[in-house]
Amino acid sequence: xxxxxxxxxxxxxxxxxxxxxxxxxxxxxxxxxxxxxxxxxxxxxxxxxxxxxxxxxxxxxxxxxxxxxxxxxxxxxxxxxxxxxxxxxxxxxxxxxxxxxxxxxxxxxxxxxxxxxxxxxxxxxxxxxxxxxxxxxxxxxxxxxxxxxxxxxxxxxxxxxxxxxxxxxxxxxxxxxxxxxxxxxxxxxxxxxxxxxxxxxxxxxxxxxxxxxxxxxxxxxxxxxxxxxxxxxxxxxxxxxxxxxxxxxxxxxxxxxxxxxxxxxxxxxxxxxxxxxxxxxxxxxxxxxxxxxxxxxxxxxxxxxxxxxxxxxxxxxxxx
Amino acid sequence: xxxxxxxxxxxxxxxxxxxxxxxxxxxxxxxxxxxxxxxxxxxxxxxxxxxxxxxxxxxxxxxxxxxxxxxxxxxxxxxxxxxxxxxxxxxxxxxxxxxxxxxxxxxxxxxxxxxxxxxxxxxxxxxxxxxxxxxxxxxxxxxxxxxxxxxxxxxxxxxxxxxxxxxxxxxxxxxxxxxxxxxxxxxxxxxxxxxxxxxxxxxxxxxxxxxxxxxxxxxxxxxxxxxxxxxxxxxxxxxxxxxxxxxxxxxxxxxxxxxxxxxxxxxxxxxxxxxxxxxxxxxxxxxxxxxxxxxxxxxxxxxxxxxxxxxxxxxxxxxx
Amino acid sequence: xxxxxxxxxxxxxxxxxxxxxxxxxxxxxxxxxxxxxxxxxxxxxxxxxxxxxxxxxxxxxxxxxxxxxxxxxxxxxxxxxxxxxxxxxxxxxxxxxxxxxxxxxxxxxxxxxxxxxxxxxxxxxxxxxxxxxxxxxxxxxxxxxxxxxxxxxxxxxxxxxxxxxxxxxxxxxxxxxxxxxxxxxxxxxxxxxxxxxxxxxxxxxxxxxxxxxxxxxxxxxxxxxxxxxxxxxxxxxxxxxxxxxxxxxxxxxxxxxxxxxxxxxxxxxxxxxxxxxxxxxxxxxxxxxxxxxxxxxxxxxxxxxxxxxxxxxxxxxxxx
Numbered sequence: 001x002x003x004x005x006x007x008x009x010x011x012x013x014x015x016x017x018x019x020x021x022x023x024x025x026x027x028x029x030x031x032x033x034x035x036x037x038x039x040x041x042x043x044x045x046x047x048x049x050x051x052x053x054x055x056x057x058x059x060x061x062x063x064x065x066x067x068x069x070x071x072x073x074x075x076x077x078x079x080x081x082x083x084x085x086x087x088x089x090x091x092x093x094x095x096x097x098x099x100x101x102x103x104x105x106x107x108x109x110x111x112x113x114x115x116x117x118x119x120x121x122x123x124x125x126x127x128x129x130x131x132x133x134x135x136x137x138x139x140x141x142x143x144x145x146x147x148x149x150x151x152x153x154x155x156x157x158x159x160x161x162x163x164x165x166x167x168x169x170x171x172x173x174x175x176x177x178x179x180x181x182x183x184x185x186x187x188x189x190x191x192x193x194x195x196x197x198x199x200x201x202x203x204x205x206x207x208x209x210x211x212x213x214x215x216x217x218x219x220x221x222x223x224x225x226x227x228x229x230x231x232x233x234x235x236x237x238x239x240x241x242x243x244x245x246x247x248x249x250x251x252x253x254x255x256x257x258x259x260x261x262x263x264x265x266x267x268x269x270x271x272x273x274x275x276x277x278x279x280x281x282x283x284x285x286x287x288x289x290x291x292x293x294x295x296x297x298x299x300x301x302x303x304x305x306x307x308x309x310x311x312x313x314x315x316x317x318x319x320x
Numbered sequence: 321x322x323x324x325x326x327x328x329x330x331x332x333x334x335x336x337x338x339x340x341x342x343x344x345x346x347x348x349x350x351x352x353x354x355x356x357x358x359x360x361x362x363x364x365x366x367x368x369x370x371x372x373x374x375x376x377x378x379x380x381x382x383x384x385x386x387x388x389x390x391x392x393x394x395x396x397x398x399x400x401x402x403x404x405x406x407x408x409x410x411x412x413x414x415x416x417x418x419x420x421x422x423x424x425x426x427x428x429x430x431x432x433x434x435x436x437x438x439x440x441x442x443x444x445x446x447x448x449x450x451x452x453x454x455x456x457x458x459x460x461x462x463x464x465x466x467x468x469x470x471x472x473x474x475x476x477x478x479x480x481x482x483x484x485x486x487x488x489x490x491x492x493x494x495x496x497x498x499x500x501x502x503x504x505x506x507x508x509x510x511x512x513x514x515x516x517x518x519x520x521x522x523x524x525x526x527x528x529x530x531x532x533x534x535x536x537x538x539x540x541x542x543x544x545x546x547x548x549x550x551x552x553x554x555x556x557x558x559x560x561x562x563x564x565x566x567x568x569x570x571x572x573x574x575x576x577x578x579x580x581x582x583x584x585x586x587x588x589x590x591x592x593x594x595x596x597x598x599x600x601x602x603x604x605x606x607x608x609x610x611x612x613x614x615x616x617x618x619x620x621x622x623x624x625x626x627x628x629x630x631x632x633x634x635x636x637x638x639x640x
Numbered sequence: 641x642x643x644x645x646x647x648x649x650x651x652x653x654x655x656x657x658x659x660x661x662x663x664x665x666x667x668x669x670x671x672x673x674x675x676x677x678x679x680x681x682x683x684x685x686x687x688x689x690x691x692x693x694x695x696x697x698x699x700x701x702x703x704x705x706x707x708x709x710x711x712x713x714x715x716x717x718x719x720x721x722x723x724x725x726x727x728x729x730x731x732x733x734x735x736x737x738x739x740x741x742x743x744x745x746x747x748x749x750x751x752x753x754x755x756x757x758x759x760x761x762x763x764x765x766x767x768x769x770x771x772x773x774x775x776x777x778x779x780x781x782x783x784x785x786x787x788x789x790x791x792x793x794x795x796x797x798x799x800x801x802x803x804x805x806x807x808x809x810x811x812x813x814x815x816x817x818x819x820x821x822x823x824x825x826x827x828x829x830x831x832x833x834x835x836x837x838x839x840x841x842x843x844x845x846x847x848x849x850x851x852x853x854x855x856x857x858x859x860x861x862x863x864x865x866x867x868x869x870x871x872x873x874x875x876x877x878x879x880x881x882x883x884x885x886x887x888x889x890x891x892x893x894x895x896x897x898x899x900x901x902x903x904x905x906x907x908x909x910x911x912x913x914x915x916x917x918x919x920x921x922x923x924x925x926x927x928x929x930x931x932x933x934x935x936x937x938x939x940x941x942x943x944x945x946x947x948x949x950x951x952x953x954x955x956x957x958x959x960x
Binding site: 051095105 | 677679680682683685701703704707708710711714914915916918935936938939941942
């Protein structure tokens, strides 16, 4: 596994949340909370990343996450450049590392990378110069660390920071979900009391994964008395064609309706990483209902990414 | 019809020019004139939109208008982000409103929208949070309000502000033109004395539209003694295939040549919203001739959009 | 040939390096050296281009060069806008000059243009308003002046400024290379002592070109005792399909291996404009070896472009 830290122990990359100690996670959440602002308020900004150049390398399309990182970087005074380059495949016969070395020579200090191929983000991180940081913005089905953090932030805002008292159900296509894997890592790191996986067999992860969680085959069982319902998007693009469930069938068995949500605690919150398949994973009555914190998740995304960027960035020595 | 105003009566959205009182239109033109600068001059800039984040959502391609809004926003100190999202169609199974709610949660304060489907811009405006403004950058064949305003500004620069004394001919594909509809609204609001529609039957709007104008079937009749000739682009993309006129035929009947322009007043000005079909709607001798103000229109576009952005923006409360 | 200068003799455009006097080239290199910074250092920045708006028009894809100009402009305080427009072909029936006039009316002060068609950059330069500058970022097989300058800067850093003492070999697909043509112009301007062309017959330029150079049919002959080996990319996109050499054959005859490099001086440096075809033009042992300055070339690109932008820009009069 990649070493994400500098020799002095500080966080240099963020590729995975696996192994981050609880105190460090809590510091990140507290710092992010500082940046949260209400709709219509002027966003908080500072110049802590002045002189830093950030390259956004998104080889999977994602306006939401890309813009969220772009705004986070700019609000901290960084220069943010969107780079339309291919990493996993060869472009113009150029290898991935040549591309990275070239961009590095253009004086980028950070790369924010989304890539559909597992391992690419870490491979870049292992090969960049010592002053360069790499942040994952979503890696295949493996990891999406800033999403995991913003989900934890959203829960903390509604349920407080005593995570050991919470029961959280992750529901749906867990098998193909990077969101679920990063959520698992951050929830374990924060000491969540009871973490449940609720999915049909084909969407349940392999037995060796998600150690310490409880598995349920139906939402009726898995949602009972939970504090948090974390819905997932069905990742059709990562399934065999034949394995893609019919939307109506899936909704009938797993869609989060008001009736199913009633199994959870009365003050349970409902999350979804978006984009939603309304009428497949989730009923609009729930998605737009009073227990939904789905829009809070998006709002928290910019704040959380500001905290991560600020934590990872190092002041640059001025040229003599 | 959508209410474009805040409870205090101030302008919050700009979707249409229909119903804007003359005094408000004149204020907008005067403020825009303040921002006009000559080629080679340093553009005027201020920080009236500092802390404001603007999202450009162009679902029809338009470098000219998009860049014009982008420069206008940046010169007022706003953060401008180009968003490559689809509104009218579903992308990734996401509804239009989910997309808007998500972007809104990223702390956008304004959306500038161009969309080929009528009603989409207003639908967004009706659903955004109270602190968010929506500006149309062109809606189907219906409306293009900032184009209407910049056209009025261009006329005001050459002909003064006594619009009641002016005779203006709008010539060409009026039926499919959002430029013509917004021009009609602003000219009516400013009290233009004589507004003429000059078009072949297939390009003339329905009888119920453009009330109070005079209709002419030939440029020879319609251009007689006018102060302003406003040429339109043939909107082939909004016509049935069979209805698209042959370019040479059209030029022979309606193309603005020096001979036809001679029917207008000697000091008449010639306008075109661009891009031009040279040799179809307009002869290059006219487009590049001394009476043409076509490049002034483009120049005025940035100034006019600065005035609109500044008028609509509200200062953001700082976070406590 | 286009006149690149203002009436006062100062440089207004940069389309070609042909004819630039040695003193002017040396000033550009010295100014660029001032902007060079080491990896991890905060890049030098100033506000010499404040109030200037630059449009990037890249009609051939090139992330490297586009980003390099974008960062150079921003670090000098300019507004940089990427324009997705087509120049050589007609878009929406609009001519190239209408596009340029329109962009000019939006108050762009400089256009940075890459175009696959020879002559387009100069044609634009001849038609823009007097206050507008045009920079070539690569024109067909003809010219790539900032690449030529950054290559000279890279050599100067390692070999000093007594160019008349140097022997430089340009190796590979010279015939189709704009990099080679601009290198030739700058090396001639700087008075390089011995300039060699090393290529198979099909890649050697016509006899009338590259006057004053020495031609060699094999690297074993051409590389003997040179100070600088400048490798080129095979420009398959500019060759007839049948003329594209087999990669293995080419590598066997012309690929720069450690054994071939041994014919050069022991302290010779190896350059490549990238992207590299590893295993075709160059062996990875050489590309990543101690004599390679390939990454320096990229790093120097931003500094060199900052020097060019600063040299060409003129302060804008403030609006009265």
